[in-house]
Amino acid sequence: MSLPLTGLRVIELGQLIAGPFASKILAEFGADVVKVEPPSGGDPLRGWRLIHEGTSVWWAAHARNKRSLTLDLRTPEGQEIIRQLACDADILIENFRPGAMEKWGLGFKDLHAINPKLIMLRVSGYGQSGPYRDRPGFGVIGEAMGGLRYLSGEPGRPPVRVGVSIGDTLSGLHGVIGVMMALRHREQQGGLGQEVDVALYESVFNMMESLLPEYSKFGAVRQPSGASMPGIVPTNAYLCKDGRYALIAGNGDSIYKRLMESIGRPELANDPELANNVGRAANVERIDQAISDFTCQHDLDSVLELMNKAGVPAGKSYDAADIANDPHYQARDMILEAKLPDGSSVAVPGIVPKLSATPGQITREAPSLGQHTSEILDALGIDATKQADWKSRGII
Known part of the structure; x- marks a missing residue:
């Protein structure tokens, strides 16, 4: 079955959560995603949280359907490989600090010049413009600036974080929305790509409902309210009697x-x-x-x-055990199994959203570091001798 994004080629230069989360969704619906990782250690998320046989089990969900290419983007050779890949790509995703791609000669203007159809999704803490653009920004900072952290928690107590990196995943979702609209524009306007500029704080702020209008009209600064939702009752x-x-x-x-x-x-x-x-x-x-x-x-x-x-x-509030054993989750294929390199399996979240005619699929397991490097470089016409040389020098 042909998936809705079959035929789209994506280069993922992002690390950790926001950019890779966006490309994960694209890959689940058919896009060919080449994930570029540094040769030494790869994406840091490989080593986050609970580890099995040297790799985070989170990786099995976060990197599924992708191909892994190791490449040192700080080298001229690595930068040239990206240019070659970009010549035939539809989408490039990056979440470096603004200016990094330009420093490497890989900014939107550089790549658009060699491939006018390219769409570049750029995820950063504060966006590609504005007085804060050069500041480092992770999801936690975006959640704070976007207003979410101030509202989270009990009245009179310090703000608390949502238990997951919600600012990053919200940014990834906004990125996918932007990419889909840019693809539609490209279809309508002669095949030209564009930049999609996603800021972590703006992705969070976009979810803040009545926060700003209430302040603007009434001077009301919304406060944390614990488990209730002020103004919406009950x-x-x-x-309950049993303590739950x-x-x-x-x-x-x-x-x-x-x-x-x-x-x-x-x-x-x-x-x-x-x-x-x-x-x-x-x-x-x-x-x-x-x-x-x-x-x-x-x-x-x-x-x-x-x-x-x-x-x-x-x-009730579900914990992981509740989710894993819930019949509704299972009936809707929201609990799937992925194979780990040692042959064992791990439960991973299913695919969202659910399309009736072309539902998303898992077509390949999360890659080992550099698993597809030779395959991708071979397709670019780079011979084995040069690849061996680059590997000895830490370029791939």
Whole structure:
């Protein structure tokens, strides 16, 4: 089956999370992704978190469907190989600090001159312009500047991070969106590529909902609120009898009524003052207390069963074990197996989004370092003698 991005050639110069996450998605839907890694050690993510046989198990998910080419981009030979690859590429992805690619003669103007159809996705902390462009920026800094860290946590306590590198993956997603739009533009406008400039802080800021409009209109600086969502009522985490928490979102008008009736509070269900969100927001303590009074008398499973019967959105906080054993995850192919180099297997996330006619696929396992170097250089016409010389000099 031909996938939607079959035939697209992608050069990935990024490391760690943001850029590689974008190319992972493109690869899952058919793009041929050549991942360029430094010969010494490769992408640092290979050594992050829990390690099996010398490589992070995260790598099995993060680098699947890609081919690995080792190349020292600081050398003239390495830079020339990128130019040769760029001649026939559709997309180049990089997440170096702004200016690094230009210093190597690999900036957008340089590569666009030899391949006008090339689309370059550039992911950086602060973007390719502006007074902060030269500052180093990781996802944590983007999350802070974008407003997410300030809102995360309990009132009066230090901000906390989301347990994953959400700023990086949000940037990768925005990058994919930008690349898809640039491809569409290229189809419509005579085959010309363009730059896609994605900043980590902007990707986070784009998710901040009413944060800026509320400040602009009312001078309101939104504050951290723990498990609740201020101004949208009821939605919170409610303690149950067995010490676990039920997450209940009864903030639709009809849903709210069903929620209150299901917990035996018809007077709250039928109170005209609470019929819409404006009234409920003004009475959040009263409503949350009523729900808590109910949940603390019942265990979590009983609460969730009741909420499901009443048609009220509710759930529990899943940990890794919950996810791995959940039948819904399994039914939707969201738990897949990948093979590791030693022949053992590891569970990895499935593919998102799900297309009905051309669903994404895993066609190759995550590569070992430099696994496809000779294959790629052979295709460029670089003979074995030169490859051996470059390898001895640490260029590949």
